Amino acid sequence: MTGSSCRLARGRAAGYSSRLRRYRLSFMDEIYRPEVIEPEVQARWDESRCFEVTEDRSREKFYCLSMFPYPSGRLHVGHVRNYTIGDVIARYQRMRGRNVLQPMGWDAFGMPAENAAIQSKVAPARWTYDNIEHMRRQLKLFGFGYDWSREVTTCRPEYYRWEQWLFTRLFRKGLIYKKNAVVNWDPVDRTVLANEQVINGRGWRSGAEVERREIPQWFMKITHYAEELLAELETLEGWPESVRTMQRNWIGRSEGVELQFPVEDHDVPLTVYTTRPDTLMGVTYMAVAAEHPLAVEAAVERPDLTEFMEDCVRMHASEATLETMEKKGMPLGVNAVHPLTGEPIPIWVANFVLMAYGTGAVMAVPGHDQRDWEFATRYGLPIRKVIDPLEGSPADVSEGAFVEYGRLVNSGNFDGLTSEQAFNAIADHFQVRGNGRRRVNYRLRDWGVSRQRYWGTPIPIVNCGECGAVPVPDEALPVVLPEDVEFDGQGSPLKRMPEFYRCKCPQCGGRAERETDTFDTFMESSWYFARYTCPDNDGAILDSRVNYWLPVDQYIGGVEHAILHLLYARFFQKLLRDLGLARDGEPFTNLLTQGMVLKDGAKMSKSKGNTVDPEPLAKQYGADTVRLFMMFAAPPDQSLEWSDDGVEGAHRFLKRLWRAVYVHVEAGLPELVEPDDLTGAQRQIRRRVHETIAKVGDDIGRRYTFNTAIAATMELLNDLGRFDDESEAGRWVRQEALSTLVLVLSPIVPHACQMLWECLGGEGLVIDQRWPEADQGALVRTAVEMVVQVKGRIRGRITVAADADDGTVTEAALAEPNVQRFVGDAEVRKVIVVPGKLVNIVV
């Protein structure tokens, strides 16, 4: 029992690994040495290629997918958490007999590679490939069971050529179009900035005031699928309700009316969309965007207007900025005509109306819209009440807008109608006259996929003076992104590379130019999960294997992707289906959104200096300890507070488990004993073992609460520490208990459990063992303790037979001395019995 048998594990002496292959019983080291066992177990997984899988129609498949990382350089603890969750689920499902696919790859295009290029003069491609090498090695260190033969790297032509191919198919199908869209323009660096590169309205590097600029860009018609994307959310029962709600709100279906207001002295009317036509009689002004033709026209020879409109342009393009900024406007001096009353209505130009969204004009009803109310109050515009509540006192719009539905007042012929009746009456009125119509509108906008960046997938379009935009034909794909470039941050190098953009028109053969814009990097991540099923196919984007593996049974990733990535991926799956390339319309059956990893209550970031590097920790404690800590510290969907002491505690538990097995095994393995022959104490431990099996299986398989699963195994190990029965039967009970602990912990701490499994006499890989099942016979209890409450407050405890009826339980409860003290001679009005738990006596 002292450190006598340490001869194996002293480290990296030649030949240790072959001896470790027979590592068991008397060969077992008393001390837990992760630095020895982890490389050894990983070598065994590699040699047996046990995580490489193929389609097998005779077995139930399970596709377990974690969101692939952007290769930023080093593995972050957030990655380790995400991938441990996925690995635990994958290993558990495999032990449940499923044919499990768990792939990994690289979301390799993106801005950080360009930023690194500017800072350290290394080409984005070089930087990216180096990072991938480094991070792949780190992932292997943590023992994740990936099928590396399926690795995809999105910046490789083998991958993005199929994205380009798909785009040309969608182009021909009419799902792609070009229009102007707003970007953040840095006038000093002469580049387009991402929203996160704009800080307080200024470029992050130049410090120049950012301008909004409109440039032509490619769009995908995701709005064509808005209705289906919305409707099928209802079928995604394996998704968190919060994510479904966010997507529902993002798509934002509304039913409203599009109306035309004539404009004085103009032929073209002003068109607006409203979901509240019932408030039409309350319109007191109109607001248009700075780029609106009416505003532009009015600004001629009006320097004050021109100045205001130029101010509107110097503004960050994000929604958050738009909605929180001060709402400002100026009257144009032009009137619209109210379509019902003929009254003149002043038209204003306002900074919160954008030309790109809707019609670039809105009707304002300050009495019944809070934003309009604030604007009207600020500029002294009239506020008119046209809706009162259906019940109760009339609305008062002098202190704020009344935004509820109700009954119409001050609305002429429509007075007395409810909002709903008025909606229909007014919609019909316009429809009949042809100056308005009912319309379903979506908040969701088409997806702008052009980026004025270098490090991305080249857009496979050739612009020809004769033929216009022509998709690159299949035989000319891929359009390869040149990797050997000088990148200085002054716009994309592709725009300075005639050898890249000069080409012949595929249609007429005349001189033409390629697109130098690249795709939004969300494109690559919108279909990678499908490509994992057949990454080796160089003749087609997908093949029949996709329908064996898809849909993904379990998808795991950060909540921050709840809307954009997950919506785009759902959209792509529908596109693939409609092109006949895949069967399913939804890609992810079950979704687990992981919370963030915090330190000192804050998100880890370089600027705060509170980052934790997982690799040194794995070196110091072993990967299993890091995995265990991350699964134990919080349930996966909550944020996780990092704690060095917590890591230490996780390590201690593994040491205790190791030692418990060592001490047990050193005395030899026990003979099988029939459960019927056990004593009370032995039965009790055995019941705890089978309770633990049931608990852990439920926690991992259904609830995904790995923290409580681990807590349950800790409790069992604690109980085992107090169980010092060295009889043959006692030793058999302990053998069963320890084997159970090793099996149920193996998805979480796979390296240690593999070794312990062998020490306990197990054969082969733990990953190939069957998940244990609880023996119902072992779970039977004879007596239970129940709590007794008087008027909802605990006054005592009683122990009763497990099968006692309510009457017996009530009698025992009333007999309890402290309960009697509180009941006294009061009349018992009611007794509530919750079987096996509590009795509440109401007096």
Next chain:
RNA sequence: GCCGGGAUGGCGGAACUGGUAGACGCGCCGGACUCAAAAUCCGGUGGGGUGAAACCCGUGCGGGUUCGACUCCCGCUCCCGGUACCA
């Protein structure tokens, strides 16, 4: 601003369907082992109260429903994620 989420001992968290608040771990306190320390093992640990008990208070804040509320309802505060070019 809008949408979604969160708040429980000194700390991370548990309490799953309205039924024993604080499982498990960390930290801390006490003890064993040791010349001593580390490691390890055993015990204690929400606050008040008591010799010990009884008992009282306690799940961000203010109300409500219920025999019973961390859990459900109404109204707030603060923190986090997303907000369409960060990934």
